[in-house]
Amino acid sequence: MIKSGKLYVVGIGPGSYEDMTVRAAKALEESEIIIGYTVYVDLIREHFPHKEMLSTPMRREQERCRLAIDQAKKGKIAAMVCSGDSGVYGMSGLILEMARSEEGVEIEIIPGVTAALSGGAMLGAPLGHDFAVISLSDLLTPMELIEERLRASAQADMVICLYNPSSKKRAGYLKRACEILMEYKRQETVCGLVKNIGRKEEEMAVMTLEQLRDAQADMFSTVFIGNSMTKLLNGRMVTPRGYKNV
Amino acid sequence: MIKSGKLYVVGIGPGSYEDMTVRAAKALEESEIIIGYTVYVDLIREHFPHKEMLSTPMRREQERCRLAIDQAKKGKIAAMVCSGDSGVYGMSGLILEMARSEEGVEIEIIPGVTAALSGGAMLGAPLGHDFAVISLSDLLTPMELIEERLRASAQADMVICLYNPSSKKRAGYLKRACEILMEYKRQETVCGLVKNIGRKEEEMAVMTLEQLRDAQADMFSTVFIGNSMTKLLNGRMVTPRGYKNV
Incomplete structure (x- = not known):
């Protein structure tokens, strides 16, 4: 046996x-x-x-x-x-x-x-409503499809969480993604960036979509882009649970 | 003090x-x-x-x-x-x-x-690639927006995880969602349904999108709809990590 x-x-x-x-x-x-x-x-x-x-x-x-x-x-x-x-x-x-x-x-x-949840908790409550998780790595996925997903999610006003927003080989990918998202979302949209979650070098920042476009991300970063209702409350990024009575 | x-x-x-x-x-x-x-x-x-x-x-x-x-x-x-x-x-x-x-x-x-992860682990690996998490509850969100999100996510070939797929007051919502998704996804798309995750009454099933349309869900259910690459492997629902060399 x-x-x-x-x-x-x-x-x-x-x-x-x-x-x-x-x-x-x-x-x-x-x-x-x-x-x-x-x-x-x-x-x-x-x-x-x-x-x-x-x-x-x-x-x-x-x-x-x-x-x-x-x-x-x-x-x-x-x-x-x-x-x-x-x-x-x-x-x-x-x-x-x-x-x-x-x-x-x-x-x-x-x-x-996963980083969407641990990073979300650091930032506040960015994922309180419907969201999309999209990787910007085009190693195994055509860039056209990644861009289509960014557009689709932004157009439907979903919160977006980006994995693998940048790497040495993929510098400029986050900037490009933000430019696409700004075609659909306001440049003041509340965004968040977390790095090295759960480690000694852990850091986080909240900013506008316009600021995110020029932010530095790396392969240990996770990025959050709010929906139209997402707000900043005492420095934390909060997406309400809905669109009615909130 | x-x-x-x-x-x-x-x-x-x-x-x-x-x-x-x-x-x-x-x-x-x-x-x-x-x-x-x-x-x-x-x-x-x-x-x-x-x-x-x-x-x-x-x-x-x-x-x-x-x-x-x-x-x-x-x-x-x-x-x-x-x-x-x-x-x-x-x-x-x-x-x-x-x-x-x-x-x-x-x-x-x-x-x-969250249920997307715990339910995903029960089913296999449905969330191996980009996905959207969408609640079918229209208590605080207009139904038109929920439907727009279903369409956008399906059109961009994202895996979709549905929360609150049904309740007594919202019978028929899952059926309606599947009908919308079938406008964009094949009726053979691999889907999964989990109930009562982590509890004694825990159950799971894999099925096609067409079968999901007529499945019974409740407020303790979580639903997974695959992308075009999602497959059934020894009874488990698996979404590959990409579209190239897989």
Whole structure:
């Protein structure tokens, strides 16, 4: 009889131990080996000091998933860690796809607090009403489709949360996105920018859409663009729950 | 000198203790009094058996927030609990709005795993790419705007997650939403429906958009409609991370 392994795909939240769910912490505790992108593995290492850990650099997602699946195939209890949620731009889809023909590997997906939620809480309550989450990374998605999504969401007055707003290779993407959004939204629209959520260097700022156009974002930033009702209350970004009686 | 109080606005996740973040559990432990909608207060009562708890019925949101703010004004450490996240259709915006002129009340917002994430993990990985979160409740939002958002998100091929898909007063809303979405999305589009996430009665189903049109949802349901790339893999709903090389 083959000993069957288990693979947890764990959303660890923004990075600190406290922002993990109890379920996520238990799964990591139970795991014999933890696999992930170098930065995230380093974030959790101090809380699970005696665990075996494997990490791969950025963009080596398939290799990382293969490592994790192979550990479970050997009969181990393994955990693949993802920052934020395991599903939102996370590894759970790739794991399910790559493991679809593997027998005897049980996969359990554990959700986590994604940057839209953790960044939102830092800023106030930007996601109090309907919203769209859009990544500005055009690595796997045509830029025309990203722009179409920006236009569609802005036209329907949705709050917009941008992931991957910028990187060295993609300088100017946030500026371009803001220019598109300003065709539909007022330039005074309340916006927010958070960086390094849950880490020592954590910072946040609220600003107008016009100011956001010229703001500096990086790959550890998350951006929020309000709807027409979003307001600034004592320095916090708040989107009311509706359009009537508010 | 006035003793200043503190008010935590806590997203408790889908309902079980394990799905709370460590930070949320600590805040509730630290609080002298916990306030919330009856159903959510009952969900956490067993884990915090010695806490004073106050609850108000559905739709009494303003009254509930007033209760919570008043406790903090008295100098207490209070916690307002929200299911899922504290911000996504949660109470944090209303709390910030109602407390904007209160001196000496510190407000800390603690995010939690919203139904889009917890339901997504149950179904597989439906939110692996850009998505929109839309509530079908027209209590505070004109139906025309809700329909516009459905059309915009579908036209731009975004995954759509529907909150409040149905209630006794709003029977037929999910059917109507699916009919609108079918103008833009194939009737074979992979969809998912989850009910009572994180509770004993938890259930989930994957189906086509055409089947979803005639499915039964209630106020404890969350609905997922895939994009054009979303597929069914061993019974799980998976949206790939992009459109290229997948």
